[in-house]
Amino acid sequence: MAEVLGVGLSHYPLFGGLDENMASLLQRTLTDPGIPAEAKDVANWPELARREWADDEGRAAAKEHRAAMVDGFERVRAAIDDFNPDALVIWGDDQYENFKEDIIPPYAVLAYPTMDLKPWAHADRSSDMRDRPNVWGEDHSTTFQVRGRPDIAKYLASGLLEREIDVSYAYRPAHHPGLPHAFLNAVLYLDYHRTGFDYPVVPFPINCYGRRVVSYRGFMSEFGDVRELDPPSPSPRRLMRMGAEVARLCAESPWRIALVASSSWSHAFLCDRTWRLHPDTPSDVRLYQALAGGDLEEWRATPLQEIEAAGQQELLNWFPLVAAMEELGHPTPVWSKFVETAVFNSNKVFAIYGPSA
Numbered sequence: 201m202a203e204v205l206g207v208g209l210s211h212y213p214l215f216g217g218l219d220e221n222m223a224s225l226l227q228r229t230l231t232d233p234g235i236p237a238e239a240k241d242v243a244n245w246p247e248l249a250r251r252e253w254a255d256d257e258g259r260a261a262a263k264e265h266r267a268a269m270v271d272g273f274e275r276v277r278a279a280i281d282d283f284n285p286d287a288l289v290i291w292g293d294d295q296y297e298n299f300k301e302d303i304i305p306p307y308a309v310l311a312y313p314t315m316d317l318k319p320w321a322h323a324d325r326s327s328d329m330r331d332r333p334n335v336w337g338e339d340h341s342t343t344f345q346v347r348g349r350p351d352i353a354k355y356l357a358s359g360l361l362e363r364e365i366d367v368s369y370a371y372r373p374a375h376h377p378g379l380p381h382a383f384l385n386a387v388l389y390l391d392y393h394r395t396g397f398d399y400p401v402v403p404f405p406i407n408c409y410g411r412r413v414v415s416y417r418g419f420m421s422e423f424g425d426v427r428e429l430d431p432p433s434p435s436p437r438r439l440m441r442m443g444a445e446v447a448r449l450c451a452e453s454p455w456r457i458a459l460v461a462s463s464s465w466s467h468a469f470l471c472d473r474t475w476r477l478h479p480d481t482p483s484d485v486r487l488y489q490a491l492a493g494g495d496l497e498e499w500r501a502t503p504l505q506e507i508e509a510a511g512q513q514e515l516l517n518w519f520p521l522v523a524a525m526e527e528l529g530h531p532t533p534v535w536s537k538f539v540e541t542a543v544f545n546s547n548k549v550f551a552i553y554g555p556s557a
Contacts, residue, residue, distance in 0.1 A: 201451045205283040206525040206533075206553030207276045208461040208518055211292065211385035212546060213327040215269055216334050222265065223258035225420070225469060225545045229476050234423030239475040249478055249542035258543045268539045270392060272550030275535065277390045279552045280399065286455040287349040287400040289356070289446070291517045292382025292462040293408035296418035297326045298374045304413060305368035306434040307442065309360075310403040311353035312371070316345050317378040319388060327381035328419075336394065346379060346387055347400040352455060356402070359449040365442050379403060382517070386462040399458075404446075407433050408463070408516040411508070412470075420469045423476060435504050436519045440496075443520025444527040451528060461521035463514035464546035471511030478542045483510035485538070488549060494532030496522055518549075525553040 214222045230240050238244055242253055252261035280288070299305065321340040324330035330340075350371070357369040378384060383403040391397040409418040410433030421427075434442075443459075450457040465488075466480040473480055483506070490498035499522055507515060525531060530553045539548040 202453050203283070203456050203555045204447060204450045204524070204528055205279065205285060205456075205458040205555045206521055206530070206551070207279060207458060208521055208549060208551035209273065209276050209386060209389070210269065210464040210546075210548040210550070211382050211389065211462045212269075212464050212544075212548065213329050213381060213385060214544070215266065216327075216329060216385065216388060217332050218335060219262035219266060220259045221332060222262035223253075223543050226477065226543050227257065228420070229469060232422045232476070234425075235475050235477070239477065246478065246542055248540065252541065252543040261543065265539065265541055265544050268537075269548055272537050272539065272548070273389050273392050275537075276550055276552060280390065280458055283456065283458060283555055285399055285458040287352050287402050288458045288460050289352070289402045289404055289450070290383050290386055290460040290462050291404045291406055291520050292380065292386065293418075293514050293517060294380050294405035295326060295382070295409060296413055297376040297380035298370075298405065299407055299413060300375055301414055303374070304407055304430070306438070307404065307406040308368035308370060309353045309357040310370050310405065311350040311357070312348045312373075312379075312403065313350060314345060314347045315378060316343050317384060318343050319378070319384055322377045323381075325376050327385065344387070346384070347398065349400040349402055352400075352453075352457070353402045355453060356446060356449055360442070360445055363445050365445050367442070380405060382462045386460065406439065406516055408513045409433070410513065412513070423472075432504060433513065433516055436502055436507065436516065437500060439516055439519040440500065440523035443523035446520060447524035447527040459521055459524050461518040463517040464548050465515050466511040467514060467546045468511065469545065470513055473509065479545070479547050480510040480512070481540060481542070481547060483512060484547045487515070488536075488538050491522060491551065492533065492536050496526050496531055530554055
């Protein structure tokens with residue numbers, strides 16, 4: 201059997217920006233007229249939120265948050281380098297980038313060729329970073345080559361269909377000029393120190409935003425902006441079944457594959473419970489403790505409705521990963537890290553599962 205590595209990481213767009221802009225989503229939310237003044241009053245915020253916000257609107261705390269995230273990316277990158285995979289299969293959300301009004305699959309395998317991508321020139325199509333300065337000082341002309349492995353993508357799509365897991369596939373982008381930010385940011389951040397990243401990537405987008413993918417364009421809205429919703433995302437159980445089958449296919453293949461979950465956890469701008477000001481940390485901690493302890497029954501028992509209520513839509517990217525590693529006999533990560541925040545939109549989690557053979 202082939203070896204399979206599992207890792208989890210975040211693709212938070214504002215991590216690629218400057219520290220002084222890292223809390224800009226919260227700054228924007230504080231202008232929402234639909235949120236009551238008492239909820240916006242910093243004196244009423246949780247202790248961590250007050251401490252991070254301080255008197256500089258999060259600028260100093262952003263430096264600490266960045267350092268914790270850099271440590272996570274360095275550890276994950278080292279594990280990938282040690283493993284030396286033939287490809288990374290990345291589960292990430294499509295946030296109204298290729299999944300648009302003409303077709304919304306529950307998930308898809310992208311059999312893309314090698315692509316030359318300009319992340320900052322195309323950022324207006326996904327990450328909202330087009331005209332924001334980035335931490336590397338790169339401009340619109342900066343180009344990165346992301347290698348593809350269409351043969352591995354087609355193998356996975358064929359195998360899943362043969363095993364009665366209905367999956368879509370594509371050979372070229374439908375709307376986005378490159379890769380959606382869940383995938384491209386994963387590459388950019390794994391190469392945070394810009395030493396190069398030559399591992400091929402097989403993107404595996406999931407319709408995590410479900411009821412909000414078209415109606416709200418997969419992004420922020422004001423609290424009082426109520427629209428007709430779309431059909432839902434695939435359920436957590438469905439995604440876990442798919443992830444387990446992907447693990448079997450990878451183990452049966454001739455390739456060394458790294459399976460990657462790309463997303464932060466609960467997102468403040470999706471969580472009405474917290475007036476969209478802070479992440480739903482209790483819900484995140486519950487699932488993180490279950491992940492760290494290898495208790496995946498807690499994950500299986502979590503319904504989609506609770507995922508949506510907690511603002512954990514993007515956490516759906518992690519359900520295939522945890523099920524895949526359980527299928528391969530490694531339900532517990534060998535290392536994981538919970539990066540808690542109350543003002544930088546989402547808690548961040550990093551995880552490494554030892555190679556399975």
